[in-house]
Amino acid sequence: MLDTHALVHDFLNKLKRRKIEGSKGTAKLTAELLRTVISQQRIPNTNQAGALVDAIKAIGEQLVAANPVELAVGNVVRRVLHIIREEDLSLMTSAIGGPSLSVISDDENDVDRDDYPVLSAAAVAASARNALRAPSLQTLLEDMSHSAAVHHSSSSVDDSEEKTKSTDKNSRSRKLKHNVIETVNELIQDIAACHEQIAEQAVEHIHHNEIILTLGSSRTVIEFLCAAKEKKRSFRVFVAEGAPRYEGHILAKELIGRGLQTTVITDSAVFAMISRVNMVIVGAHAVMANGGVIAPVGLNMVALAAQRHAVPFVVLAGIHKLCPLYPHKPEVLLNELRAPSELLDFGEFSNCMDSSTGTGFPLLHVANPAFDYVPPKLVSLFITDNGGHNPSYMYRLIADYYSADDLVLQRKPAS
């Protein structure tokens, strides 16, 4: 246990000091850390899933607080929680389906248990499906009765077969952990392979003699464009340099190295050049539940220009970037201000630092936001690991990968 504490502490420090760059790297490290935590976690015999969920939520809360702007951390925590719940559900369904058959054959026990006739696996699965869904008036009416019945049936099964059940429970708890760790491994592999899976779809979207516009530099975009190049598509790329970090220069060098014709332009020239462009392809920092995109600064402007000239705005994002939260003030709450030194040189402006207004506030301010929010109506298409989607389709992916109970990571106080 001490081992995991040290690991978690170490990771928290790295997050706080922004030592880890890039959502893919962060996501992978978070998943690996949680896998270690799960394998080390000692869980009680009853309600194993609940104990696991609590443990992961506790750590997840700390991780998210360390770097709230890096949404990939929260995403991976919620993915793991969803995995735990799903594995528990599938184990429970198969477990109740099995032992209930022996209850029928055991007549003496059956006499007192006619209140709870054997629930078919379908009924249990249906009620458990309800448990995974968000609350509603319908589930309020139904849920308590169903879950009460399920608990009673599982307890009746336990009572009637204590000896066989105890060994069964141990094997079940080990099975839960085993399944969860297996699925988390799959998750880590998916995160690692996201670039290849997205790049596979490049051929469908990029055609001959097209001009693609991009801003700044993104690993996903590089892989995407190069995959199209491999398949012998001939196209040109306009790269906006992406001030103040000028990552566009790096991208341009990379593309030329791979044999693509590149034109470098300033960010201010985007509106002038956009009418000559066939498609805009960019990466994203995070995708929100309403289809909005948190992207490097300057991309909102490019999206607006693209809409104005009816140019498709395509966003490449791995599934680990999909966040189940809705942004209510993304320009402020999901943004970071970086160092002013990226904009202005201290040496040149040293005399401006001293001058101030009467009340003592300095006259010179520098704002260097890291991210932009692109509203969903400006995005034409999202290309993810499992295909291309509309922004309005994001809710479906969220329902597949996340559980409604995990949206708030703070543990509720015991009531």
Place this chain on the structure above:
Amino acid sequence: MWWRSASFILDKNDSFLRDDSETRLLSPPPSSSMAQTLDPNLTISPYYQTRAAHHGVVTSDWLAQAHAAAGRDTATPSSEPEASLNSIGSDNSFSVIDEFNNWRKQPDLAEAVAAIRALASVIRSSQATTMMELQNELKTASDSLKSWDMTSISLTAGCDLFMRYVTRTSAVEYEDFDSAKSRFLERAENQALLLQARKIIAMLGQDFIFDGCTILVHGFSRVVLELLKTAAENRKHFRVLCTEGRPDRTGLRLSNELAKLDVPVKLLIDSAVAYSMDEIDMVFVGADGVVESGGIINMMGTYQISLVAKSMDKPVYVAAESYKFARLYPLNQKDMVPALRPIDFGVPIPSKVEVETSARDYTPPQYLTLLFTDLGVLTPSVVSDELIQLYL
């Protein structure tokens, strides 16, 4: 659309020959209170009538009609013996509607919950001995409730919800009839049903209210009020502009409530919305119903406000409980069951002048930004997915 073309003049001439009241006003056919069909004036929607009663600001015109209706109601028990001869279960069906009206009058109770309570009273007063008999009684009661007020979506949804619960759980769980009956009663009267949905919505929605924002509210929705209350309790500083909301004057009631919470309120007449849209940060409305396309049916004026908000790039947020999701798909404004409200202009109107008395309009989904429901925060495109799951 033929009525927008010149050819409508031909039809209009035709309609002058026929009786105007019959063609214009379509009354929902009430099955039990036969006396009501005699009066052509009583084609107003009972749902909006009750909502107006809740608002507490009544017009004199409406008051007169309400008195007349009440007088007729006390008279109908005398005609009940004839009614009871016609239909076997009419005793129950008549009292169901009475019971429902009693529950509905409580200002804090949601429509669907009132319907569920009314059906629970049917269970309590029923003499059925088998599950099948009980379900049949409930079905009759539910049908009569629904046909009594066809304009209320929550009522229909509440009845459907309870019927589904009864038929689904009885088959699976209970062998003993009496325990099943008591279980139904217990669930239906559960206090939690009252406040749970609204609390969840309030919690979700108040996140979207930031300090220093200006909110426009239209109509008196108890859910939206709860939302604003929660935001005020979380010490958010915001101000509210409410539309007057003719003819119900919902704005007056709402501004009263908000003033009690120490929230700065400003009243606007309905026409002043576009004028003030510049200083508004977001629009909050409730919904009488959420339709399959993701649009909403709400008090008259909501469509107008959403159009203005969309053209000025302001978000429109809807707060609605999940039972308001209905399997309707209106294609235009007239594609719904008409729900009419009398409007008191304060001065007599010449009889030749027509008055548009519809109480509600339909806002298409492209003008809405987000819906806050007890199922979570949804974009309009999610609604049809959720509907399929709800009605599965």
